[in-house]
Amino acid sequence: MEFSQLRYFEAVARLGNVTKAAHEQHIAQPSMSKALQALEQEVGVQLFDRVGRGVELSDAGALLLPYARRVLAEIQAARQALQARADLTVGHVSLGVTPTVGTRLIPQALATFNRRYQGIQLELHEAGASELVELLNAGVVDLAIVSALVHGVESTTLLSEPLVVVVSQQHRFAQRQSVLASELRDEGFIVFPQGYELRNYTLQLCEQAGFAPRIVLDGGEMDTVVSLVAAGLGVAVVPQLAIDQRIGLHALAIADGGLQRTLRLIRHSQRQPSPAAAALYRVLHEWVSQHYAQASIG
Amino acid sequence: MEFSQLRYFEAVARLGNVTKAAHEQHIAQPSMSKALQALEQEVGVQLFDRVGRGVELSDAGALLLPYARRVLAEIQAARQALQARADLTVGHVSLGVTPTVGTRLIPQALATFNRRYQGIQLELHEAGASELVELLNAGVVDLAIVSALVHGVESTTLLSEPLVVVVSQQHRFAQRQSVLASELRDEGFIVFPQGYELRNYTLQLCEQAGFAPRIVLDGGEMDTVVSLVAAGLGVAVVPQLAIDQRIGLHALAIADGGLQRTLRLIRHSQRQPSPAAAALYRVLHEWVSQHYAQASIG
DNA sequence: TATAAATCATAGTCTGAGGCTATCAATTAT
DNA sequence: ATAATTGATAGCCTCAGACTATGATTTATA
Structure with a gap:
């Protein structure tokens, strides 16, 4: 038949x-x-x-x-x-992000995507970098944005944002534009939890400056960390972009070291992206190049 | 695809x-x-x-x-x-019959069919012979039973039943077994409506005996006709089988003439019968041969 | 780490399903 | 009667879809 x-x-x-x-x-x-x-x-x-x-x-x-x-x-x-x-009139795409990525990039870029592709359902997964790679391999997410370098997947640099030392506006460095890493030897540090790339960056910065940081508080998401800093509890190393919209804080460039956090957009190397995933891929790069032209290295 | x-x-x-x-x-x-x-x-x-x-x-x-x-x-x-x-576990079959055929054959034969083929839906159409042929050609009915000879369709003889003159038990012939057609010259006749084969048989009988019948009542189905005869209103020519189960009546064989009504089972000559139609065809013949072995000429 | 096993893709061959044209047979309209 | 319509048959041809043999790549195992 x-x-x-x-x-x-x-x-x-x-x-x-x-x-x-x-x-x-x-x-x-x-x-x-x-x-x-x-x-x-x-x-x-x-x-x-x-x-x-x-x-x-x-x-x-x-x-x-x-x-x-x-x-x-x-x-x-x-x-x-x-x-x-x-035709992208229907579809579904799932994006994985590490927790500190979301603050500004994700909401606005996804809003842009949603305006352009009304029929496509968006799904967001927040997880650590290694778990995101697993989700990617399992096909649960189509794309993921991570700050760490990961292997076995195809990745492109989305943007590089400078890491800054953030202090309260009452802090002794509040009038300065930059510090040397070594000047932070006596500061109390607020650090992100185990497994967060930003924690590694922070520890790495101190190690290169030749001291072990005094940790005032360990753990806490981005919001918590910057609030604690504003309250004068200590200093923290965060991406420049994460504090753009906050008040009561002062950002210090790191004169030596010049650390940067690189956000990478990763996808499965063997899996063919769906039209919706390909569209999201394009929109994310497009949005970054339009809004962070100065920050994006490419 | x-x-x-x-x-x-x-x-x-x-x-x-x-x-x-x-x-x-x-x-x-x-x-x-x-x-x-x-x-x-x-x-x-x-x-x-x-x-x-x-x-x-x-x-x-x-x-x-x-x-x-x-x-x-x-x-x-x-x-x-x-x-x-x-497999005859589901299906549908439609049978057409002329009005006077139904009395005994149809109910019992169809009951037999239904017992044997539980899943097959039966449909009965009562109409005149020429209309039945049209229904057959239109595919509305699969099979039909008619008493007239029809052309252009495949037909088999189902059974031949003798036609008798039926009179009331008070009639002057009520003690006799048979009559000559010519002896009916002065009787009042009750005849079936225009278009009924039995009407034609009756008129034909009288014509061959050399007289035109005096018609007391024209029109009326089988039930009506025999009831009127029982009431002494007149005589009628009906199939032997139609009055088997009735009381208050007496049947007279027709010594000369010896008219018989032949019931024919007809089907479309070009259309392939459905399994259900073929099964009904078999059951009808089978039922007749078992119950009317003496009457069936084949 | 080298070797074996598993798995999918490619190359090349062959057969038959499914297409075509030409024509016949049967029915219906003129 | 004759023409038109319609479906079936016969005979031919092409390519889809099957096969075997083999290659490439990944994963399990000694």
């Missing part, structure tokens, strides 16, 4: 005429006759009664017809669904 | 493995690979991601899969429906 046979069968049943159906289906009349015979042979019953000149649907044909129509409708629906997916 | 392609696609999606799916579908592995590629080419998207050793359903594949499964289910359902029809 081939699809062409069902299509031909439906045409003959609808038109009640082999010749006309053959024309409609763009085949020769004998081919149509043969196709019907083949279908009848396969299902083992006569589908049409050859009555006089002309044919008409038999009892069995009338039984088969609705099934045939449903099959043809399903196939058409499948084609349309795939087409809609390619 | 061929049926086999969807079947293969579903197998690979289910098993996540081209080789195993090829085994299951009884084709060689390269044939499976090629079939998948052909399907992907046709729909214009990748349906599987070839990730490492093994394949897994892509975004587009996941979209297509439910459609494919519905198509396969519909085709299976269609096959089962046709099979059930052939």
Whole structure:
């Protein structure tokens, strides 16, 4: 039972005429006759009664017809669904991010994406970098933004943002524009939890300056950390962009070291991105290049 | 998009493995690979991601899969429906009869049929012989029982029943076993309506005996006619079988003439009977041969 | 880390399903 | 009667879809 046979069968049943159906289906009349015979042979019953000149649907044909129509409708629906997916009028894309990435980039870029592709459903997964790679390999997320260098996946640099030392506006360095890492030897540090890249960056900065940081508070998300800094509890190393919109804080460039956090957009190297995932990929790069032209290294 | 392609696609999606799916579908592995590629080419998207050793359903594949499964289910359902029809576990058959036929034959024969083929729906159409032929040609009824000879359709003799003159038990002939047609010259006749074969038989009998019958009452179905005869209103010519179960009546054989009414089972000569129609055909003949062996001429 | 096993893709061959044209047979309209 | 319409048959041809053999790549294992 081939699809062409069902299509031909439906045409003959609808038109009640082999010749006309053959024309409609763009085949020769004998081919149509043969196709019907083949279908009848396969299902083992006569589908049409050859009555006089002309044919008409038999009892069995009338039984088969609705099934045939449903099959043809399903196939058409499948084609349309795939087409809609390619046209980006429907779809789904899942983005993974590490927790500190979201602050400004994600909401605005996703809002842009959503305005442009109304029918595509967005999904956001927040997790650590290594877990994101697992989600990517498992196919749970299509793309992910991480700050660490990861292996085994295809990655592009989304943007590089400078890391700054942030202090309260009452702090002794509050009037300065930059510090040397070594000047932070006596400061109390507020650091991100285990596993966060920003924690590693911080520890690395101190180590290179030749001291082990005195940790005032360990753990806490971005919001908490910057609030604690504003309250004068200590200093912290954060991305420049994370404090753009905050008041009561002062950012100090790090004169030596010049640390930067690089956000990478990663995707599965072997999996073909869906049209929706490819679109999100484009929108993210586009949004960054328009809003962070100065920060993006490319 | 061929049926086999969807079947293969579903197998690979289910098993996540081209080789195993090829085994299951009884084709060689390269044939499976090629079939998948052909399907992907046709729909214009990748349906599987070839990730490492093994394949897994892509975004587009996941979209297509439910459609494919519905198509396969519909085709299976269609096959089962046709099979059930052939097995006589489901079906439909429509029988046409002329009004005076029904009295004993139809109810009992149809009851037998229904006991044997529980799933098959019966439909009964009562109409005149010429209308029944039209219904037969239009495919509304599968079979019909008529008493007249009709042309252009395939007919078999179901049974021949003798026509008798029926009188009331108070009638002057009530003690006799038979009469000559000419003896009925002075009787009042109750006749069936225009178009009924029994009316024609009656008039024909009188004409051959050399007189025109005096018609007391014209029109009326079988029940009415025999009731009127029992009430002494007149005589009538009816089939022997029609009055078997009645009291207050006396039947007289017609010594000369010896008229018989032949019931014929007709079907369309070009249309292939459905299994249900063929079964009803068999049951009717079978029932007649078992219950009217003496009456059936064959 | 080298070797074996597993898995999918490619190359090349062959057969038959399904297309075509030409024509016949049967029915219906003129 | 004659012409037109319609479906079936015969005979031919092409390519889709099957096969075997083999290659390339990844993963498991000694």
